[in-house]
Amino acid sequence: MEVLIVDDLQKAFGRNTQAVSGVSFRVNKGEVFAFLGPNGAGKTTTIKMIAGLLLPDEGAGWIDGLDPHRNPMAMERFGAVLEGNRNLYWRMTAFENMRYFGVQKGLSQRTASRRADALLERFDLISKRNHQVRSLSRGMQQKLAIAVALIHEPRMLLLDEPTLGLDVSSSMQVISLIRELREQGMAIVLTTHQLDIAETLADRVAIIRDGRIIKEASKTDLILEFTPDGYEIELGGELSPANRDVLVDEFNATFEADRICLPGDSDHLYNALNVIRPTPIRSLGRAKVDLAYIFLQLTEEGYRS
Amino acid sequence: MIRLLYIELLRTLALTIRYPANFASSLFISTLMFYGLFMGAQYLSGQEVFGENLNAMVVGWTAWVLATKALNKPPLAIQAEADTGVLESVFLSRYKVWWIFFCRALSETLVDIVLIVIMVSLIVWLTGSEVSFSPAIAFPIAMLLLAGIGMGLIVGGVALQVKRLGAMLPSLQMLLLLLMFTPFENWTSGADRVIAVAAMWMPMVPSVVMLRGLMAFNTPFDPILAVYAAVNGIVWMAVGLIVFAKMAQRVKAKGLLAGY
Numbered sequence: 001m002e003v004l005i006v007d008d009l010q011k012a013f014g015r016n017t018q019a020v021s022g023v024s025f026r027v028n029k030g031e032v033f034a035f036l037g038p039n040g041a042g043k044t045t046t047i048k049m050i051a052g053l054l055l056p057d058e059g060a061g062w063i064d065g066l067d068p069h070r071n072p073m074a075m076e077r078f079g080a081v082l083e084g085n086r087n088l089y090w091r092m093t094a095f096e097n098m099r100y101f102g103v104q105k106g107l108s109q110r111t112a113s114r115r116a117d118a119l120l121e122r123f124d125l126i127s128k129r130n131h132q133v134r135s136l137s138r139g140m141q142q143k144l145a146i147a148v149a150l151i152h153e154p155r156m157l158l159l160d161e162p163t164l165g166l167d168v169s170s171s172m173q174v175i176s177l178i179r180e181l182r183e184q185g186m187a188i189v190l191t192t193h194q195l196d197i198a199e200t201l202a203d204r205v206a207i208i209r210d211g212r213i214i215k216e217a218s219k220t221d222l223i224l225e226f227t228p229d230g231y232e233i234e235l236g237g238e239l240s241p242a243n244r245d246v247l248v249d250e251f252n253a254t255f256e257a258d259r260i261c262l263p264g265d266s267d268h269l270y271n272a273l274n275v276i277r278p279t280p281i282r283s284l285g286r287a288k289v290d291l292a293y294i295f296l297q298l299t300e301e302g303y304r305s
Numbered sequence: 306m307i308r309l310l311y312i313e314l315l316r317t318l319a320l321t322i323r324y325p326a327n328f329a330s331s332l333f334i335s336t337l338m339f340y341g342l343f344m345g346a347q348y349l350s351g352q353e354v355f356g357e358n359l360n361a362m363v364v365g366w367t368a369w370v371l372a373t374k375a376l377n378k379p380p381l382a383i384q385a386e387a388d389t390g391v392l393e394s395v396f397l398s399r400y401k402v403w404w405i406f407f408c409r410a411l412s413e414t415l416v417d418i419v420l421i422v423i424m425v426s427l428i429v430w431l432t433g434s435e436v437s438f439s440p441a442i443a444f445p446i447a448m449l450l451l452a453g454i455g456m457g458l459i460v461g462g463v464a465l466q467v468k469r470l471g472a473m474l475p476s477l478q479m480l481l482l483l484l485m486f487t488p489f490e491n492w493t494s495g496a497d498r499v500i501a502v503a504a505m506w507m508p509m510v511p512s513v514v515m516l517r518g519l520m521a522f523n524t525p526f527d528p529i530l531a532v533y534a535a536v537n538g539i540v541w542m543a544v545g546l547i548v549f550a551k552m553a554q555r556v557k558a559k560g561l562l563a564g565y
């Protein structure tokens with residue numbers, strides 16, 4: 001079920017900066033949509049247009065069928081944590097912030113207070129309930145910002161660089177939170193420069209460059225598409241030079257340290273294994289690529305063309 | 306909608322008394338300042354300030370302080386919030402931003418009124434003098450503050466676009482001072498009269514004229530002046546809201562929210 005529909009968003013700043021030119025995508029319930037792209041690609045601009053903070057020149061986004069620029073009810077359907085760490089009131093306590101922004105999202109004072117305590121408990125922040133936000137660590141601030149974004153029980157979450165500036169353990173906490181929310185059916189749009197995070201979290205990936213989506217696919221499809229045919233074989237012993245030559249000449253294999261990269265299908269593999277026998281094999285698998293590799297392929301290709 | 310006013314009031318209160326020591330000392334300093342003003346006036350005029358004069362002075366000062374705060378607070382707060390980025394979080398509200406900032410201005414003014422009443426009581430108690438006002442002064446003060454809030458919203462709306470507005474504020478305060486302390490009610494002949502009539506449409510002027518009348522000259526409650534004051538207060542507040550709403554819209558179109 002589609003929670004977010006983005007259709008042909010465009011935004012220019014002044015005459016010379018076309019920040020976003022025609023971005024469209026859809027996000028389903030329980031899906032993490034990762035928005036990747038180099039600095040200045042237009043990720044934040046897109047997120048802000050979806051969140052109703054920036055008026056698009058063209059196009060629109062609908063959350064649950066509602067356009068935030070036309071219908072204030074739309075603001076109740078999503079939560080957002082924008083770039084940077086100052087999106088809460090630093091001189092107010094964790095609890096006061098949650099209650100304040102809860103009411104801003106349309107809750108009653110009482111509901112906001114009740115949910116604030118429940119979320120602080122769940123996010124392991126209850127001991128900081130009455131501490132001012134400025135006294136919290138960066139990781140805690142980020143968790144609190146996410147908690148604030150969830151207080152009105154939205155259907156979608158927009159997260160602009162949610163792990164920026166967090167140490168490893170805080171990042172892990174945020175990642176597992178995002179996973180948990182996804183399990184519960186939240187639609188999540190996030191941007192990040194940390195491709196490993198996108199790789200662990202994302203269901204779908206869009207790569208944006210110069211304001212245009214240059215690739216959008218499910219993560220598995222994307223990885224499959226970029227995965228070269230062939231296998232990687234790791235040996236547990238020395239291969240005789242003669243066999244080695246056979247593999248190179250007849251099987252087009254390449255050697256990388258103690259790994260053999262073998263192109264082709266499984267028949268090809270069986271034949272090659274006959275050549276390798278009886279050298280012990282430590283591991284055998286499909287050649288792997290990661291998101292970082294794909295990202296570089298796509299963005300550099302873009303620069304060349 | 307009442308919800309929003311209530312949460313803004315809670316927020317203002319929480320921030321006002323966040324640091325009790327700071328809060329107490331700033332209250333104390335402001336009290337002393339007024340006390341100094343009061344003594345200075347006594348010294349300059351060479352006579353005891355009491356009775357009508359004291360009443361007029363207390364009310365004039367109170368009104369001026371409240372109006373200045375209403376004028377200064379929105380732009381300064383907006384600037385600070387745009388710098389940190391929290392302004393965007395506020396814009397994520399499901400309520401209209403002009404309504405949020407109106408509720409904010411109103412709750413800040415209410416808290417300021419309470420504080421100033423405490424200060425005045427302290428001074429009266431310190432000096433052992435007596436002040437007495439007719440309850441009728443509440444009306445022009447309220448209208449004056451409505452207009453003041455409207456002005457604050459206009460300047461606040463401009464602050465959304467022009468982030469470094471700080472330098473302009475002192476001159477705006479001068480203008481405010483001029484509007485509040487020019488005795489337009491005495492300008493009754495020739496060109497002066499034309500100016501005085503026009504001035505009745507300037508923010509706060511009829512309210513101040515009415516207040517002065519009630520306080521210093523003990524004129525009876527003038528219903529026509531009261532209508533002027535009410536219309537003035539409401540119109541300027543409405544202008545403030547409209548300007549603010551327009552500016553907020555412009556900011557969303559131009560992407561000026563995050564300090565670009």
Ligand SMILES: Nc1ncnc2c1ncn2[C@@H]1O[C@H](COP(=O)(O)OP(=O)(O)OP(=O)(O)O)[C@@H](O)[C@H]1O
Pocket residue numbers: 013017018019037038039040041042043044045046559560561565
């Ligand atoms: N309010 C604004 N006024 C003028 N130009 C802007 C504004 N906001 C963004 N831009 C420009 O639009 C382009 C896209 O910026 P955007 O912040 O969306 O990129 P991004 O993908 O989020 O980059 P990053 O990875 O650095 O966060 C950039 O060239 C930026 O300078």
Ligand SMILES: [Mg+2]
Pocket residue numbers: 043044045083160
């Ligand atoms: Mg960005």
